[in-house]
Amino acid sequence: MILNFTTPERIKLMRESERMSRSEASKEWGLKSDALWRYETGKAVPNIDVVTSMLNHPRFEKYALWFTTEKIAPEAGQIAPALAHFGQENLESPPLRKNAG
Template sequence: MFDNEKLKLIRESERLKVKEVAKLVGLNYYSYHGYEAGKAKMSMDAGKKLFKHPRFRKYRDWFMFDEINPEIGQIAPILAHNGTEEKTQTKK
């Protein structure tokens, strides 16, 4: 799996749009879009911004090393929202 595919899986797992990810981590939209589209390689600085953000930190080991360790909070995107669907409750 290529880095751009992993970035897309992370974003989709978090149910975000490209623009939302870029804004959350402080990256230029067009730059981030290029990373995810496979048109540009993510720089080390951009990677640091992404994986230092609390929302994306849990994917760091999977992204970089293809390793997960749920006991310490390192997961793959497919596990991110497994069984945690939000339910809306209506008050009567």
């Protein structure tokens, strides 16, 4: 299954999966709250130093592989954030039905 999350979506998913407010995450990552808002909404792109800082934080390092490749390696402690805000939606298309006649 290929999901192809954008960088803003990935940042927000990590934060929400840790049940952190934007203010809490900003403090943990050493960012201004408005900077994190801009990153999560796609108004700004975090540079590599910001992303590295986020992924090196002890609370978020478990998402590093997923953040960069959308792959996981649970045996190495690398997981994906919970997709809670995506609900119980089925990500596959239903089969097509043809009516006879």
